[in-house]
Amino acid sequence: MQYEALRNEVVETARSMLEKGLTVGTGGNVSVRCPDSNRFLITPSSLPYETLVPEDVVVVNLEDASYEGRNVPSIEYHLHRKVYLARPDVSAIVHAHPPVASVLAALRKPLPLIIDACTYAFKDEVKVAEYGKPGTIELAENTVRALGDNTGVIMANHGILCVGENLEEALGRCEVLDKAALTYILSLSIGTPVCLEPLCDQD
Ligand SMILES: [Zn+2]
Incomplete structure (x- = not known):
């Protein structure tokens, strides 16, 4: 099986995302860029993460969005494809539906850099994409x-x-974002949180 190690990483990361409470059911999706080609691996559509096996992972072509495998890719494979095309520096993507960060998503409120962990995880304030x-x-x-x-x-x-x-890095950032969102919301309930400047040495 091609990309066996990477397929395993995709499965393990998807399971971790669920176990860490960053999504529920079959929500969210995980992908990784294949280092030797213009393809990426992504979790399949609507299969429970608990029983996912490496063979279930789908291979998607970056150029024409065609895919191969025994399953169809996650509904959000266009989302992952567009990010890889726009960002050659990105090798892995985790898209999740975490409970606290979703409050900011519902309010369409960005997350400022309010704790040190944010400045290491993110280059700047985390913005909100239009719906x-x-x-x-x-x-x-x-x-x-x-x-x-x-x-x-x-x-x-x-x-x-x-x-x-x-x-690991992409999943870790999802955790930081969700935890920082909780800190932000609690901070707003008793005052005005002080925002930090971005770190300059992230490149
Ligand atoms: Zn989603």
């Missing part, structure tokens, strides 16, 4: 635009997307 219906090119393009050169983005009335050099 687009799930699975659409519009959603993909809106998300790419709001992501810019940052490492995370909030998707209006939907969830979040974080990128990284590997899946």
Whole structure:
């Protein structure tokens, strides 16, 4: 089986996303760029993460969006494809529906850099992408635009997307975003949180 190690990483990351409470059911999706070609691997559509096996992972072509495998790819494969095309520095993507960051998504409120962990995880304030219906090119393009050169983005009335050099990094950023969102919301309930400047040495 081609890309066996990477397929395993996709499955493990999807399971971790669920176990860490960053999504429920079959929500969210995970992908990784194949290092030796213009393809990426992504979780399949509507299969439970608990029973996912490496063979279920779908291979998608970056150029023409064609795919191969025994399953159809996640509905959001356009979202992942557009991010990889726009960001050659990105090798892994986790898109999740975490409970607290979703509050910011519902309010369409960006997350400022309010704790140190945010400044290490994100280059700048995490912006909110304009709304687009799930699975659409519009959603993909809106998300790419709001992501810019940052490492995370909030998707209006939907969830979040974080990128990284590997899946561990992308998943870790989703956790930071959700926890920082909780800190932000609690801070706003008793005062005005002080925002930090971005770190300059992220490149
Ligand atoms: Zn989603």
